[in-house]
Structures are given as structure tokens and as C-alpha cells.
Amino acid sequence: MIKEHGGTVISEVTLQQAYGGMRGVKGLVCDTSLVDPEDGLIIRGIPIIELIDRTPEEIFYLLCVGELPSDEDTASVKDEFAARSEVPEYLFDVLRNLPKTAHPMAMLVTGISALENESAFRARYDEGMVKEDYWESTLEDSLQLLAKLPSIAAAVYRIRFDKGDLIPYDPKLDWSTNYACMLGNDDPELADLIRLYLVLHSDHEGGNVSAFAAHVVGSALSDAYYSVAAGLSGLAGPLHGLANQECLKFLLGILERFDGKAPSADELEEFTWEVLNSGRVVPGFGHAVLRATDPRYTAQYEFGKAHFPDDELFKTMALGFEVIPKVLMEHGKAKNPWPNVDAASGTMLYHYGITEMLYYTVFFSVSRAMGMLSQLITSRAMMEPITRPKSVNTKWLKEQAGVS
Ligand code: NMX
Ligand code: MLT
Numbered sequence: 001m002i003k004e005h006g007g008t009v010i011s012e013v014t015l016q017q018a019y020g021g022m023r024g025v026k027g028l029v030c031d032t033s034l035v036d037p038e039d040g041l042i043i044r045g046i047p048i049i050e051l052i053d054r055t056p057e058e059i060f061y062l063l064c065v066g067e068l069p070s071d072e073d074t075a076s077v078k079d080e081f082a083a084r085s086e087v088p089e090y091l092f093d094v095l096r097n098l099p100k101t102a103h104p105m106a107m108l109v110t111g112i113s114a115l116e117n118e119s120a121f122r123a124r125y126d127e128g129m130v131k132e133d134y135w136e137s138t139l140e141d142s143l144q145l146l147a148k149l150p151s152i153a154a155a156v157y158r159i160r161f162d163k164g165d166l167i168p169y170d171p172k173l174d175w176s177t178n179y180a181c182m183l184g185n186d187d188p189e190l191a192d193l194i195r196l197y198l199v200l201h202s203d204h205e206g207g208n209v210s211a212f213a214a215h216v217v218g219s220a221l222s223d224a225y226y227s228v229a230a231g232l233s234g235l236a237g238p239l240h241g242l243a244n245q246e247c248l249k250f251l252l253g254i255l256e257r258f259d260g261k262a263p264s265a266d267e268l269e270e271f272t273w274e275v276l277n278s279g280r281v282v283p284g285f286g287h288a289v290l291r292a293t294d295p296r297y298t299a300q301y302e303f304g305k306a307h308f309p310d311d312e313l314f315k316t317m318a319l320g321f322e323v324i325p326k327v328l329m330e331h332g333k334a335k336n337p338w339p340n341v342d343a344a345s346g347t348m349l350y351h352y353g354i355t356e357m358l359y360y361t362v363f364f365s366v367s368r369a370m371g372m373l374s375q376l377i378t379s380r381a382m383m384e385p386i387t388r389p390k391s392v393n394t395k396w397l398k399e400q401a402g403v404s
Helices: 015-019 056-065 071-083 089-096 104-118 120-126 131-160 175-183 188-200 209-219 224-235 243-257 265-277 295-307 312-331 345-351 357-381 394-401
Strands: 033-036 040-043
Touching (some): 015 394, 056 188, 089 131, 104 224, 131 175, 209 224, 209 357, 243 265, 295 312
16 A cells, blocks of 8 residues: 555644644554544444443454454453463562652553563564564563553552552453452452443554554564553653543542532532633543543443442532533633543542542553553554654744744
8 A cells, every 4th residue: 555555645734733732633553443533432443332341351352453352262362361460579579669659650650661671572672583573572562561460550559558468360350350359349340340441441542642652662662561651651641641530639629619519510610610710621521632522431421320320429520521511612722621531430430449549540551551552563563663753943834834
């Protein structure tokens, strides 16, 4: 296709886009998923809303292979994870030696960086591996990292929040049930929520901050550990994955103001204006690509409605869906006033006793590693070159615009 149609124009770039975070510029290829402005996440042609009863094992297979697995395939992904689940003890020592005040995301990124020691890709590259084989050791690194990620993430939780001894991975259980159990909570409803959570957050095409960061780093042939650590460093920002922590803080602030009870619509409107007038963003609302309610929000909202509709936090979050878009429209800045994936997730976790909001982006990370890694495997299989767009300076842009 490149040979015969390489000159086909697929996008143009304006001065506004060069200064505006490249919004809307089509210059990246991602085959694992795409985000439709109205319909949201579509994984390999399947809308996310049709995948909400699936397991992360099935989603990872779908992301990598392009079709849903058979039961046998799913069982084999589960077994591949179980076989690689043991985490080297040095990694837990690293986590234990971090400051007591370390952010859980900094702990997770540090843990993953420490694990880079195990990279099969780096070892094979040093032995002179040919380009055609890059994808194979990248797949091995990806399976190793994903298999260990629930244990590392659970260790971050238990060490950072003094929850006692670490709980080992049980090879009989699947990936997401293991994660729930290793946190120290055996509630099957929480395990189902975590399964849903890990499915919903798995991928969001190639241009979001974490996917793009992981892609750029991976394109230098840095291995999967470096790439995911880079991507998650981006996810840790409040405009990206940390918005789930910020959103819970926002909702708890409302409850605190109104003595633990969900406010009236007028009260919530006033509170939202206070946030906007203080120059802050309303976390959990808006999106760079979406122009409608995020289906990943809807799926979580439906879960809460089915399981705990009378929870005051849930009621506040649900009221936010009615009130906040109207306020943002009146405010007139956000191009998309509707809730995104982060508007509901903290409310769900809080209900099941996971109240440590600093930890919430770690859940997002465990899930999003599937997207970053499947994208990396695909890039290596396609033998993509190093990412290196051309930058220009303001002097040159002024000349293009005829500004003296
Ligand atoms: N509250 C207040 N102002 C907003 C919001 C919001 N929720 N969303 C956008 N705006 C502002 C934005 O800051 C910008 O202002 P300015 O011109 O002063 O710079 C203006 O509206 C235009 O921004 P958009 O083009 O609508 O949004 P953009 O594509 O630049 O950014 C987000 C997208 C997601 C970063 C932005 O909507 C936002 O900051 N939302 C709140 C944080 C959040 O929920 N992030 C999570 C996104 C999902 N995720 O997990 O990554
Ligand atoms: C994501 O899931 O990565 C977020 O919705 C942000 C994005 O797509 O830009």
C-alpha cells in the first residue's frame, strides 16, 4: 500500500493545530482500536458496549489478534499469565524502600522500571536479533509484564497503605479475580467490578497521552518495560488518567459541603461554578476526541445503578451527569461537556471500600498496559520506524502566516 499509494494526502495541519496539541491531526496508525467522536471506543471493529461481559484475557487476545478468542484460546491466555506471574523479590524490596509518601503511580512506574532487568527483547537485541523477530521477544516481554502487573499493583496498594503481608497470585484464578483478591478483598461483586473496569480502560486508540508516549519510546526500540513506564508516567497526569482521583476528590468535596448527603441540582450547579471560577477544570468531563457521553462512563453508571442506586456518592455522581454538562455549555469553553471514563470509576471503587483515591490511577494503569503492549507488539510486527516528526519554530510559522 505504501509503495503504490504512499503519496495519498490524509490530513493537513494548521497553525492552530501546531500550537494546539496536534488535535485532529491524522498522523498516527493504530489498528488495535479507534475512538469515534459519537460512539466512543471500538476495539477491532467491536463497540466497547458489546464487550462489557468479557474478561481482560479475551480483550487482550482481541487487541493483539484482531478477533475474539475461543474458550480454549482464553484458557490459554489465562495459563500463559499464570505461568509468568511470579514477581522477583527484589521488586518488592524496591517498593518497600520508597518514601512512605510516594504516590502509588510513582511506585508503580518505579516497580516496572526495576523489572526491566528481565527484558527478553533487550537480551535478544544484544545478541544481534534481526528486525523480523522483534515482535516475538516483545510479545514475551508483554506477557511477562502483564502477568506480573496485578501482583505489582496489589503490592503497591498493600505497602503504601499498610495493609499487611502481600497476598500471592493464585494460578487457578483468572487475571482480574487475582488482582481483586491480592488487594485483600474477597467480595465477588468487587471482583466483577474490577473485571469490568479492566475491560473498559484497556485501550483508547493511539493518540492519547499514554499510548502516544509509549509508542514514541517504543519506536526507539526501548523495550516493553521502558515503553509502559513512559506511558504510565503520562497517565499519571491530572488531565489524563489521574482525573479519576481528582473526580473522587471533587465528589467527596461536595458531600462534605452538604453533610454527607447528595446535594440538590441548584447546590451542585453552584459548586461546579465555584470550581470553574477558581480557574480549575471539572474532572471527569470533556474529551479531546469524544463529542458525546463516553460509553465507558455509561457502563460504569449502569453497574452502580444496578448494585447501589441509593449510595449518596452514587446519587451525587448521577446528579452530576444531569447538571455539569449544562454548566459547562454555559461556561462555553469545553468542546465536549459530557462525562468521560473517569467521572464514575472512583465512585464505584469507593463503594466497595477502596477509599484510597491516590491509588485509583493504578487500576487504570493495569488495564491500559494491555492497550500499550498490544500496540507495541503490533508496531514491532509491522517493523515500524522510529517516530520523529519535524518541529518548526515560531519565526517560521510567522513567515507562513505573513506576520511581521
Ligand atoms: N472543565 C473546565 N474546562 C474545561 C473542561 C472541563 N472539564 N474541559 C475542557 N475545558 C476547557 C479547556 O481547559 C480549554 O480551556 P482553555 O481554552 O482555557 O485552555 C477549553 O475548554 C477547550 O478545551 P477542549 O478543546 O474542549 O479540550 P481539550 O481537548 O484541550 O482537553 C481534556 C481535553 C480531557 C484534557 C479536558 O476536557 C479536561 O481538562 N477535562 C478535565 C480533566 C479530565 O477529565 N481528564 C480525563 C480525560 C479522560 N482520561 O482518562 O484521560
Ligand atoms: C483515554 O482513555 O485514554 C482517555 O479517554 C483520553 C484520550 O483518549 O485522549
